[in-house]
Amino acid sequence: MISKGDQVAVLDEDQNGIVVAVNQTEVTIETEDGFLLKYQMRELLKIGDTSELKQAATLSSISAALLEKQSSAKRSFVKEKKSKKEEFVMEVDLHIEKLVPSFRGMSNHDILTLQVDTAKGQVEFAIRNKIPRIVFIHGVGEGILKLELDYMFARYPEVIFEDANYQKYGLGATQVYIKQNPNR
Structure with a gap:
């Protein structure tokens, strides 16, 4: 004691x-x-x-300690397998403040053109490099950029697009899937 x-x-x-x-x-x-x-x-x-x-080293206390150690829950080290589609998601933020250091002096038309051109370049990059999925973060706003993006994505036959995961991105994002053509 x-x-x-x-x-x-x-x-x-x-x-x-x-x-x-x-x-x-x-x-x-x-x-x-x-x-x-x-x-x-x-x-x-x-x-x-x-x-x-001497008391701590008795056989009964050692066996009690071993029993306590065995009864503790064993952790599982099974690794979850993810599908290939979930491995890599390219995210492109099209907010103007993320694209240029300063947008002072740019008209709304110039801003929209830059955003759409950036999205087009990223889609073409993904097609060339066989990236299966891109999420474009465009924000909610008045919806003009989203309409322009939808129009642009529809011109690519290998592209399927939809609203992105609401829980992760909210309302202001579009997810693009690129069909991979093995003959290319």
Whole structure:
């Protein structure tokens, strides 16, 4: 039994100290550096008293510790398999502040043209590099950019498009699937 004034060592740490207070199962020790730390009674070992060490090494306590270790839930290391479509999603943010450092002085027409040209370039890049899926983040706004994108995507026979995942992107995103043609 540990009592006030005993010198103790912490089992799982390189820490020694003198017991300054004992409550039910909690023990407060003052370390050699002068810090007050709280530990559970079972985490401490009285220094200089070999009876406790002998008691800790009995066969029954070892088997109890092994039983406790076995009963703890084993973690599963089974890796989830993802489909190939979910492996890589190219995301393109078409908000003007993401495309140019400053859009001061640009007309709405210039901004829209830059956004549509960027989307067109990214679709063509994805087709060339066989990237199966792109998400274009365009925002909600008045819907003009979305209409222009829909018109542009419809001109590509290998492209299928739909609204992107609402939970992840909200209303302002369009997802584009690119049919892969093995004959190319």
